Amino acid sequence: MSMNNLNNVSLAAGAAGILTATVGAAENKAVGELLAGIRNASDKVRTEAWLNAGKAGAPAVKPLAAVMTDSDLEVARAATRALWRLVRDAAWPRANKQKQAVEIELIGLLGDKNPVSVRREVLWMLSEIGGRNSIKAVARLLKNSELREDARMALERIPAKGATAALQAGFEAAPEDFKANMAQSLRKRGQEVTGYPCQKLVPKKKTDLKPL
Amino acid sequence: MKQSDQLNRRQFLAAAGTAVASVPYLIPSGVLAARGRAGANERITTAHIGVGGRGGGLMREVKGFQEEGLTKIVAVCDIDRSRLAKALEQAGAGVEPYHDYRYVLERKDIDAVVIGTPDHWHGVQVVHAAECGKHIYCEKPACCTIEEGKAMVAAVKKSNVSVQIGSQGRSQPEAYLAHRYLVNGNVGHISRVDCFHYPSPEDNNPVPDSDPPAELDWDMWLGPLRWRPYNKKYCHGTFRWLLESGGGQIRDRGAHVMSCAMWWMGADGTGPVTVEATGTPPTKGLWDSAVLMDVTYTFKNPDWVLTWRQMPNDQLPPAEQRTGKEPGGKISRPGYGAIYRGDKGEFIHWGGDGGTWAEKKAREWEPLAGARDVYKSPGHFEDWFNGIKTGANTIMNIEAGVGVANLCILGNLSYILGRKLQWDQAKQTIVGDELAQRMMSRPQRHPYHL
Numbered sequence: 219m220s221m222n223n224l225n226n227v228s229l230a231a232g233a234a235g236i237l238t239a240t241v242g243a244a245e246n247k248a249v250g251e252l253l254a255g256i257r258n259a260s261d262k263v264r265t266e267a268w269l270n271a272g273k274a275g276a277p278a279v280k281p282l283a284a285v286m287t288d289s290d291l292e293v294a295r296a297a298t299r300a301l302w303r304l305v306r307d308a309a310w311p312r313a314n315k316q317k318q319a320v321e322i323e324l325i326g327l328l329g330d331k332n333p334v335s336v337r338r339e340v341l342w343m344l345s346e347i348g349g350r351n352s353i354k355a356v357a358r359l360l361k362n363s364e365l366r367e368d369a370r371m372a373l374e375r376i377p378a379k380g381a382t383a384a385l386q387a388g389f390e391a392a393p394e395d396f397k398a399n400m401a402q403s404l405r406k407r408g409q410e411v412t413g414y415p416c417q418k419l420v421p422k423k424k425t426d427l428k429p430l
Numbered sequence: 431m432k433q434s435d436q437l438n439r440r441q442f443l444a445a446a447g448t449a450v451a452s453v454p455y456l457i458p459s460g461v462l463a464a465r466g467r468a469g470a471n472e473r474i475t476t477a478h479i480g481v482g483g484r485g486g487g488l489m490r491e492v493k494g495f496q497e498e499g500l501t502k503i504v505a506v507c508d509i510d511r512s513r514l515a516k517a518l519e520q521a522g523a524g525v526e527p528y529h530d531y532r533y534v535l536e537r538k539d540i541d542a543v544v545i546g547t548p549d550h551w552h553g554v555q556v557v558h559a560a561e562c563g564k565h566i567y568c569e570k571p572a573c574c575t576i577e578e579g580k581a582m583v584a585a586v587k588k589s590n591v592s593v594q595i596g597s598q599g600r601s602q603p604e605a606y607l608a609h610r611y612l613v614n615g616n617v618g619h620i621s622r623v624d625c626f627h628y629p630s631p632e633d634n635n636p637v638p639d640s641d642p643p644a645e646l647d648w649d650m651w652l653g654p655l656r657w658r659p660y661n662k663k664y665c666h667g668t669f670r671w672l673l674e675s676g677g678g679q680i681r682d683r684g685a686h687v688m689s690c691a692m693w694w695m696g697a698d699g700t701g702p703v704t705v706e707a708t709g710t711p712p713t714k715g716l717w718d719s720a721v722l723m724d725v726t727y728t729f730k731n732p733d734w735v736l737t738w739r740q741m742p743n744d745q746l747p748p749a750e751q752r753t754g755k756e757p758g759g760k761i762s763r764p765g766y767g768a769i770y771r772g773d774k775g776e777f778i779h780w781g782g783d784g785g786t787w788a789e790k791k792a793r794e795w796e797p798l799a800g801a802r803d804v805y806k807s808p809g810h811f812e813d814w815f816n817g818i819k820t821g822a823n824t825i826m827n828i829e830a831g832v833g834v835a836n837l838c839i840l841g842n843l844s845y846i847l848g849r850k851l852q853w854d855q856a857k858q859t860i861v862g863d864e865l866a867q868r869m870m871s872r873p874q875r876h877p878y879h880l
Contacts, residue, residue, distance in 0.1 A: 261713035269711070291638060292714055299711075299718070306847055309865040342656065348868050368656060371873030399876040406879075417877035419558060421532035423650065427515055430523045 485546020633715025678719025
């Protein structure tokens, strides 16, 4: 490689770096402004912030999730609504890159260190995005006693063969008290299930009241 | 219309060829369960699922028919023990109380169920009741998702039971007058119907989640919905203001006002080709349905536009001044209704639910010879009883009820997504938007599913 070529490469790399830094700075600024709006004391400002959350894109997912459990109920609520808005904006028709970027960030929130309430919300967000990337992470939560029902429903909604396979594997591994739940999802996906008949018409709860 | 023109309950009974008073016993179980099979005894045995709030009102209405020998209430059911106890007292001696509606559906002696539960239960309970061969009266809106509506229509068709959805505006005396006035071309060709409504409320005193009250089975109240902690602002009555359960004013009153529009425009069985909504969300609190809202539905072949607008109170059209001597009396609900815009004039009605008030020109219009008449409902329950006994289609049958509910659902979906939706009525699906398509259904908690 000649010196000229090296210089060109060097210049290109420098330009890319500046561009990345500029984009990064812009993203950080957008996320920072969004979070400031979400944490604002004014109802109107918070509402304006969550309504426009989609503009901040995937980089805002984790910072918003951290605010979803804020001690101020209205701030926490605004953060949750912001994340939902962001998910739905990202899933605009033909916006596949944005959708996948958000999906990946959401998957990262399913880890055990995050609060159950946040992970439950994230499971439903992933079910709306309906991407294949999330199947494995969602299926892992079929073993979590607090989240397994939401994980089952999320998988039921993801339109991929992999989701059906994950439901099947989850059914086989499920403890006895969760088999019927898994069977419900498999039947919804058009799968035949041996045993564990549908429970929807089976009454369970009686009243202690008596006729007059 | 004079009062005497309307069939009262006794006249309806006679018209249906009944002889209730002479038959003091009930027919064996299931005889009336097959649609179109008139039993030896005309009493319809009913069970009431969801008996607080509106459900309690429906039960008291049916009790009125019981006193006339047309019905017999045999069971009441609620997952709130206090509400169940109260309903049991009101229903009277011999009525069996239930916590779980599925016990009700098991009883072979029950011909019909009246469902007055929150909206998110309607789809599941209508499907289950139809599968068990029960005739069904279900409060509006028919359903909360497109998928529920499809399942309801399929289950009802398969079981051949009679269903009435509780958009009772269609059965009001002045609804008949309005309908007749419009179909006879008095405002010309109608190309636009603008529905108006006052705003949805905001939760200005939000409270944190808490333990549910002891008398309430919170798990079963939620039923098919995903689990969430109890909140005082998300339960009886207030569920109305959350998108996932009640859907706001559009799915509440929209299921009334737009029901009249679809009926009078002859549009039952049709649907829009596009739906576009904008709105203003609440700025605080748990409730999330739009406070102000603008929805535009475009229909093709024939071409017309339907709009739903939740607007500030000071922008609502003024209500007609009345003496109180009119058939419907004074307008007690002036905050909602619709304006029908034709090429020869306009027509306005207020209300659209239990109170439907037609503009004076429709009330005073005298049909000339050859004028077209329209179906005059004998009353919303009476129309349903007729459906049970004769197999006749009810005025707000399942297809019509689901069709109107779909308008409400699509309006909310467009509002939530912030984009225009394309709708394929024949395929009952949103076109070209995968996320919106996924949101046409919602996974349901075990075992409360379609």
